[in-house]
Amino acid sequence: MFRFKSLMSWIIFLHVVVVIATAIFMPLILYWFLSTAANDLHNQAMRKQAEAIAQYLVxxxxxxxxxxxxxDLHDLYSExxxxxxxAILDDTGRTLFSSRADKIPIFDLNSHAAEAEYLNIRSGNKIIAGASVRKQLAGRTIWVQVAEDLxxxxxxxxxxxxxxxxRVGWVTLPILLVLLAIDIFIFRRAMMPLIRASEEAQHISPAKIDVRLTYDGIPSEILPLVTAVNEALDRLEKGFQRQREFTADAAHELRTPLAILRTRIETLPDQSIVKSLHHDIEGMSRVVSQLLDSAELDTFVVNPDESVDLQLVCAEVAELIAPLALAQGKTITIGGARDPIWIRGNAEMLHRAVRNLVENAINHTPKDTAVEIELTADGFVSVLDRGQGIADAECxxxxxxxxxxxxxxxGGAGLGLSIVKRIVDAHGxxxxxxNRPGGGAWFSVHFVRS
Ligand SMILES: Nc1ncnc2c1ncn2[C@@H]1O[C@H](COP(=O)(O)OP(=O)(O)OP(=O)(O)O)[C@@H](O)[C@H]1O
Ligand SMILES: [Mg+2]
Known part of the structure; x- marks a missing residue:
């Protein structure tokens, strides 16, 4: 069967059908009731008149x-x-008295009729409606017929x-249309909490799983759905939580065996193997600590009261990385603003972000190139290198x-930049x-100044 996608269109369609049916049938039914009632009243009036006339018959x-x-009655019945x-008839159907000059009975006599019979005849442009009442007077049966030309x-x-x-026909339609308009209005009002709930649901994401739909104003018919959604979100949040805990726990648990491995390797007799194994273990340790950072960031929120000097963070990173850079024949320079640049944020996290960018600039570029850290007083920190750059499709x-x-x-596991991105996001x-003119990548981060 054809169905409307929108509940509103469906309701309006059904309403219009009902409005049309009611507009047609209601006046008809009312008309029928009214004419039946009018007919009954007329019949009773005719019977009373017949009874009244019978009183004058002695x-x-x-x-x-x-x-x-x-x-006065004579005038009323005058032709x-x-x-x-x-017309007053005896039981043979002969007219005894009549208001009509031709003395013809108004209705044909039906001797089997009940005590009172109501009749209706049409002659020419006349509609004769009246009653034929049977009476017993002095042991004789007579019929009193009274009629009115409608x-x-x-x-x-x-x-x-x-x-x-x-009138009813014309009044019904506007009333029904007003009712339709009121119903549409009520329906829209009833839908409002639902629209609000869907707006709330749009804010839910893996990073913001603690959002719940509010129950305020939700109609009781929809409440089970909202409750079910909120309960599903509770379960999802627990699942996310468990996954995060698992990553953090797994990374944490790996640290001890790695440390044991490191000390065991030291005892190996062949020093050349020790060196290459050490290198491998360093790589693994790095992945493990990146995983821990990643897990920590999932629940990290910046404390609004914390401020950091971006200048100091960059200087520390450059100092930390300098030996690594030198080993590859590279240089690290810090340029731009020299004064402290205070931004709202967490020192440890910002250090990680800048370190990852600088490490990339060292690790993904050819030997003997320069890495520059550029700072501006309005909270920009840029890391520039002379490597192959980043293609647009990779951004x-x-x-x-x-x-x-x-x-x-x-090399690394490919977690560094995802960590940078999440630190930047957490700091707003x-x-x-x-891509730099002349080749090389240019990573530019803007933090909010405190
Ligand atoms: N400055 C850069 N120049 C060119 N390519 C880069 C640069 N920085 C990152 N890339 C590319 O982006 C990829 C992802 O970088 P990302 O820092 O996320 O991971 P990674 O450096 O490979 O590993 P790690 O998790 O140890 O940081 C790198 O593997 C590299 O191919
Ligand atoms: Mg990296």
Missing amino acids: PRAEGGWTFNLPL AYGRYAY AHQDVIIDDIVADFFQ EVIFQRFWRRDRRQA GTIAIK
Whole structure:
């Protein structure tokens, strides 16, 4: 079956169908009720009139009847007025008295009829409706027939019914349309908490898994869904937590065997093997400590009260890396601002970020090239090298964990830049990659000044 994608369109469609059906059937049903009620009233009135006329009929002792209608009633039933008529018949159907000059019974006599019969005939442009009432007077049966011409100009009951039909028909439609508008309004209001909840859900990410949908204003019909989503998020958060703990624990547990390995190697007799094994163990230790850094960063939040001198951090990193650079015939220089540059952040984390960038500039560039650290007073720190640079297509993937341009090459695990990115993000900073004129990569990080 055809279904609307939007709940709102579905509701509006159903409403319009109901509005049309109601606009058609409601006036018809009301019209039927009203005309039935009007008909009943008319029948009763006719019967009462027949009973009233019967009171003026007096049986004579010698047989026959005396019938003296008061003048006002006489006028009412006169042919000149033309609205009402009466006829009094005996049980053979012979007319005894009649308001009509032709003395013809108003209705054909039905001797099997009940005590009162209501009849309706149409002749010409006249609609004759009335009652035929059976009476027992002095042991004789007579019939009193009274009728009214409904087409007479003084009869208003038909006009009322017809008028009602038109009016109700026209009033129903606007009322139903107003109801439709109110329903749409109510529905939109009811949907508001749901729209708000979906906006809240958009903020949930692996980095921000502690967000929960608020229960405020959520309709009770939707509440189970919101509760289920929040419970699912609880379980996800626990899963994430366990994974983080596992990475941290695994990295931590690896440190002891590595230390034992290091001391055991020392005891080996062949010193040339010891040297190359040491190099391998250093590589492994680095990966293990990068994994620990990574796990730590997952839950790291900057303390807003902490400030760091970016200038000092860069100087420390340069000093730390200088021996490594010198061993490869490279130089490290710090240029730009010389005064302290205070930024909001964690010294240990910023040190890691800058160190990783400088290590990359040393490790991924050819021998005998220069590495520059450039600082500006407004919180920019740039690391520039003379290596092959970063292709445009690599600018996004380079920050992914374990991404390396050349996997066959020995070296790190490809975690360094992902750590840098997360440290920068945690500090509310930005990182950009450019290629230098004349070749080489240019990593530029901007931190917020305190
Ligand atoms: N300055 C650079 N010049 C050219 N290529 C670079 C530069 N810095 C990083 N890269 C490329 O990006 C890759 C990812 O760098 P990343 O620092 O994340 O990992 P890594 O240095 O390989 O290992 P580690 O986890 O030890 O840092 C590197 O393997 C390298 O191919
Ligand atoms: Mg690196």
